[in-house]
Amino acid sequence: MGCDIHGPWIEVRIGERWEHVAAFTIAADxxxxxxxxxxRVNEHRPAMFAPRGLPYDLSWRTESLVNAIPEGHxxxxxxxxxxxxxxxxxxxxxxxxxxxxxFVAMAACxxxxxxxxxLCRAVFGFDN
Numbered sequence: 001m002g003c004d005i006h007g008p009w010i011e012v013r014i015g016e017r018w019e020h021v022a023a024f025t026i027a028a029d030x031x032x033x034x035x036x037x038x039x040r041v042n043e044h045r046p047a048m049f050a051p052r053g054l055p056y057d058l059s060w061r062t063e064s065l066v067n068a069i070p071e072g073h074x075x076x077x078x079x080x081x082x083x084x085x086x087x088x089x090x091x092x093x094x095x096x097x098x099x100x101x102x103f104v105a106m107a108a109c110x111x112x113x114x115x116x117x118x119l120c121r122a123v124f125g126f127d128n
Contacts, residue, residue, distance in 0.1 A: 020061035
């Protein structure tokens with residue numbers, strides 16, 4: 001049985017609330033899933049972050065998207081710094097596994113948001 005990621009959905013802190021600002025589509029990549037939320041972990045795919053569940057202060061848009069995940073599990077969220085740590089954890093020597101390009105683009109989007117002095121986070125979940 002396969003596993004897919006839903007989201008990541010990017011939220012930005014505006015004043016006292018979080019706003020949904022972007023969505024990314026990332027193809028199934030079990031090495032990435034293990035790093036993000038301990039999904040499909042084994043001796044070749046170590047975990048970096050345990051799933052945290054959903055933040056209590058989700059934007060209404062992100063909440064509706066998360067609630068639509070069929071057979072959802074391991075919902076979590078990570079900050080821009082944590083996403084950057086996942087990106088840097090990949091061994092980039094020749095003949096190794098590279099992060100999905102959509103994940104690299106998402107990390108760049110989050111870095112650009114942070115460079116403007118705004119807080120952001122990536123919210124995601126998985127299905128079977």
